[in-house]
Amino acid sequence: MGSNPQSSAKPREAVEALFPFLDLQAQFDGIRDEVMAAVSRVMASQQFILGPEVESFENEVAATVGTRAAVGCASGSDALLLSLLALGIGRGDEVLTTPFTFVATAGSAARLGARPVFVDIEPDTFNLNPHLVEAAIGSRTRAIVPVHLFGLACDLDPILNAADTRGISVIEDAAQAIGALYHGKPVGSFGTTGCFSFYPSKNLGGAGDGGLIATSDLKLADRLRVLRDHGSRRKNSYEVMGINSRLDALQAAFLRAKLRHLQEWTDGRRRVAERYRALFAEFSLDQRLKLPRSPTHCLHVYNQFTIRSLERDRLREFLAGRGIPTEIYYPLPLHLQPAFAGLGYRAGQFPEAEAASREVLSLPVYPELKEQHQVAVVRAIADFYGVAR
Ligand SMILES: Cc1ncc(COP(=O)(O)O)c(C=O)c1O
Numbered sequence: 001m002g003s004n005p006q007s008s009a010k011p012r013e014a015v016e017a018l019f020p021f022l023d024l025q026a027q028f029d030g031i032r033d034e035v036m037a038a039v040s041r042v043m044a045s046q047q048f049i050l051g052p053e054v055e056s057f058e059n060e061v062a063a064t065v066g067t068r069a070a071v072g073c074a075s076g077s078d079a080l081l082l083s084l085l086a087l088g089i090g091r092g093d094e095v096l097t098t099p100f101t102f103v104a105t106a107g108s109a110a111r112l113g114a115r116p117v118f119v120d121i122e123p124d125t126f127n128l129n130p131h132l133v134e135a136a137i138g139s140r141t142r143a144i145v146p147v148h149l150f151g152l153a154c155d156l157d158p159i160l161n162a163a164d165t166r167g168i169s170v171i172e173d174a175a176q177a178i179g180a181l182y183h184g185k186p187v188g189s190f191g192t193t194g195c196f197s198f199y200p201s202k203n204l205g206g207a208g209d210g211g212l213i214a215t216s217d218l219k220l221a222d223r224l225r226v227l228r229d230h231g232s233r234r235k236n237s238y239e240v241m242g243i244n245s246r247l248d249a250l251q252a253a254f255l256r257a258k259l260r261h262l263q264e265w266t267d268g269r270r271r272v273a274e275r276y277r278a279l280f281a282e283f284s285l286d287q288r289l290k291l292p293r294s295p296t297h298c299l300h301v302y303n304q305f306t307i308r309s310l311e312r313d314r315l316r317e318f319l320a321g322r323g324i325p326t327e328i329y330y331p332l333p334l335h336l337q338p339a340f341a342g343l344g345y346r347a348g349q350f351p352e353a354e355a356a357s358r359e360v361l362s363l364p365v366y367p368e369l370k371e372q373h374q375v376a377v378v379r380a381i382a383d384f385y386g387v388a389r
Contacts (some may be wrong), residue, residue, distance in 0.1 A: 019373045021296050021325035022335050026368040027265075028340040031257060039251035048249050049086040051227070057252035058212070060259055061196070064179070064261040066189040067214040070223035071298050072247030073228045075195020076175040079211040080145070082245060083171045083193040085285065086223045089114050089140035089142045097145040097173075098128040099345075100332040103371060105147055105173050106334050114142070116343065118335050120350040124293040126306070126360070129352070130158035137162060143169040148177035148187045150259025150329070150362075151203065151269075151301035152294065156182055158192050171195060174252045175211075177185045181299035193224075198255055204262055210251045230372055252356070260322035269302040275371060276305055276363065283387050290359075304329060312359050315384050327362045 013388035028035065032375045035038035042053060062070040073079055075218050086249050089095065097106050098119040119136045122129045125148045133144060144163050146154035156170075173198035174180070174188040175196035181187070188194025217223050223240075226233050230244030263287075273292075280286045290308035294300040306329065316326050333353040335345035347354065363377055382389070 017325040018323040018376060021327055021364050021369050022366055034257040035254060038257045042250045042253045050246050051249050052166050053249040054254040057256050061212055065186045065214045070212045070222040071221055073211045074245040075209045076195055076211040077104035077108060079195035079213045080104060082224055082227050083195060083213055084112050085227055086220055087169050091196055092141040093142040094138060095143045096133060096141055099146045099335040099350050100126055100356050104144055111203055112163050118350060121350045122354045126356055127154040130155045134162050140189035141168055143171050145171045145173050147173040148180055148307050151177045153180050153182035153187050153298045160190060165216055176303040177301055179262055180301040183279040183297050199283040203301055204258055206251050207254045208251060209246055221229055234313040265367045266301050269365055272365050272369050273302045273305050275374055276278045278327060279374060283378060284362055285381060288385055300364050304362040306360050306362045308359040309361055312361050316361055319380050321347045324377050324380050325364060329362055331357055333357050386389055
């Protein structure tokens with residue numbers, strides 16, 4: 001078919017996927033006994049809310065991330081919300097962040113009455129462009145929320161510098177990036193707080209919702225603990241207006257069992273990503289598509305392996321016809337979502353985020369993904385582009 005993408009291809013019927021986009025079943029098969037032992041332990045204790053399992057999990061994550069404290073909560077979204085609440089951010093305040101992210105990154109600020117102020121991304125990392133941040137800082141800016149999207153650290157140094165000189169907080173949205181490194185140090189340990197999600201598809205995925213705030217500010221950690229539990233330190237005493245955002249003991253026990261495997265799973269994801277790179281190079285597809293960048297000063301943990309294609313929608317349909325599952329994160333940047341219409345942004349204001357939304361395609365990436373499946377993915381993409389090896 002030469003170099004012309006399948007422009008004349010008829011729309012194909014989606015066929016049953018050859019393998020799943022994410023295979024949590026395969027992961028569970030490898031840790032069933034450990035998980036069942038953890039569940040039994042909690043059942044035997046009949047302690048379901050907070051308690052020793054949660055405390056142990058918090059300590060273990062703090063040690064992994066390299067912070068002095070960690071506070072478990074009900075979700076990654078609440079980790080962001082609680083961070084802002086604890087810092088007293090709300091009405092009249094501005095929070096700088098990226099429009100190319102999951103809704104909760106900016107939604108947490110908006111929910112508290114603060115104004116999300118969007119700053120465009122870098123096209124090759126999909127992360128907040130640190131060089132645009134400085135100009136967006138105003139007298140009302142109280143926090144910057146860089147996101148380590150898809151498992152790659154945002155370029156934090158210029159952001160931390162800009163924030164530091166002005167007394168602005170940095171809240172890292174590390175929901176997708178547990179274990180990722182920036183200049184050799186774990187993400188989530190640089191900002192005032194680092195926010196993690198244990199949504200099942202994350203690199204450390206729970207058996208339901210869960211989240212955690214990492215911080216080395218012990219006073220702030222104490223405030224976060226009070227805020228996540230109705231503003232209460234003692235029964236029937238409410239010192240501040242809090243919320244109910246506790247981590248369940250069952251969830252913590254499950255996550256503790258999985259945390260012991262995180263390093264080996266991270267290594268597995270990175271191996272799978274490198275195999276994609278080698279296969280794309282073999283087919284010379286690395287000339288036609290943009291592969292995810294992995295700068296040398298970062299350790300990418302590949303919560304997603306996201307390529308860019310100018311023919312993204314047709315490519316995705318073609319792959320579905322071959323039984324290759326893919327996903328689009330994110331098809332519409334936040335400044336164009338109805339929920340943020342009140343902010344008054346228009347199409348064209350963040351051209352890099354908008355272009356990324358049109359071009360990104362996430363391919364299956366998980367430690368259990370078989371080489372033959374990756375070959376099937378890359379061969380199907382090569383067929384779409386009419387490229388022979
Ligand atoms: C970048 C980002 N921020 C925040 C969240 C919110 O986390 P959760 O789904 O645990 O509320 C997610 C995950 O969905 C995310 O990907």
